[in-house]
Amino acid sequence: MARKRLRSALIAAAALATLVVPVPAQAASTTGALMITHVRPNAAGADIKNNKQVNLNGEYFILKNVTKKTVDLGGYVPDITTNTYGRALPAYRLPAGAKVYVHTGSGTHHRDAKGNHHVYRGYGRHVLPNDGTKKNPDIRLKKPGSRDDNTATGAISSCNWGKAADGRTYAC
Ligand SMILES: [Ca+2]
Ligand SMILES: [Ca+2]
Numbered sequence: 384m385a386r387k388r389l390r391s392a393l394i395a396a397a398a399l400a401t402l403v404v405p406v407p408a409q410a411a412s413t414t415g416a417l418m419i420t421h422v423r424p425n426a427a428g429a430d431i432k433n434n435k436q437v438n439l440n441g442e443y444f445i446l447k448n449v450t451k452k453t454v455d456l457g458g459y460v461p462d463i464t465t466n467t468y469g470r471a472l473p474a475y476r477l478p479a480g481a482k483v484y485v486h487t488g489s490g491t492h493h494r495d496a497k498g499n500h501h502v503y504r505g506y507g508r509h510v511l512p513n514d515g516t517k518k519n520p521d522i523r524l525k526k527p528g529s530r531d532d533n534t535a536t537g538a539i540s541s542c543n544w545g546k547a548a549d550g551r552t553y554a555c
Contacts, residue, residue: 396487411555414453415539419555420482421445424511424540427550431478436508439488441550444511444522444542446485448477454501456483458527460537468510475502475509529552548555 411420426441434525446460448454456543457474477483481502487510490503504510512521518533529537542555 393410411540411542413449413524413540414474415439415524415526416448416450417446417456417477418449418542419444419458419522419540419542420447421552421554422511422522422544423552424521424544425513425551426509426527430509430513439506440486440490440503442487442490442509442511443484445482445494446477446524447482448479451479453478456485460523460525460527460529461485462523462529462531462533462538463510463512464521464533465512466510467531468506470504470506471527471543473502475500479531491502511547513547515547519543 393542413419419466422444424440425436428438428441430436446456453476455474455476455534456472458474460469461472463471463534473492475483477500478491481498481500484500486501486503487506489505492500492502494500520543523535523538523541526535526539544552544553547553
């Protein structure tokens with residue numbers, strides 16, 4: 384009898400566990416189809432070598448398609464709130480639920496062996512600030528057609544970070 388009660392209690396607890404999903408205090412969020420989930424503002428290793436900007440693709444942020452449909456990244460504006468490196472994202476069809484690493488430098492957009500996607504913004508310099516700024520957030524993702532004007536107009540998702548350690552990825 385006691386064993387049966389215990390079993391019932393365990394089943395009830397398991398059922399409850401599937402209902403109660405812990406949410407971090409500052410969970411990433413979005414009001415649109417794409418969400419900024421992580422950011423690596425400070426590429427691993429030196430940013431500049433012999434006066435040349437290097438390791439540009441070690442700097443990136445990660446977006447997730449939170450919908451059940453393919454979403455074209457083309458035109459979405461990553462507005463860094465302290466600068467004007469807000470070039471619109473390139474056209475790329477991101478499948479439902481998939482994640483894409485948005486790299487600062489150049490490369491061929493692709494899907495890797497783990498199923499993550501990679502797109503390249505084509506900058507010749509690092510654009511995400513390594514140092515924490517007073518601005519909060521540090522980056523906003525805005526709907527296509529929005530301006531890179533450092534305001535919240537058109538924003539659907541954002542991320543804030545402090546001083547970014549070398550090669551560290553931060554959850555938004
Ligand atoms: Ca900006
Ligand atoms: Ca940087």
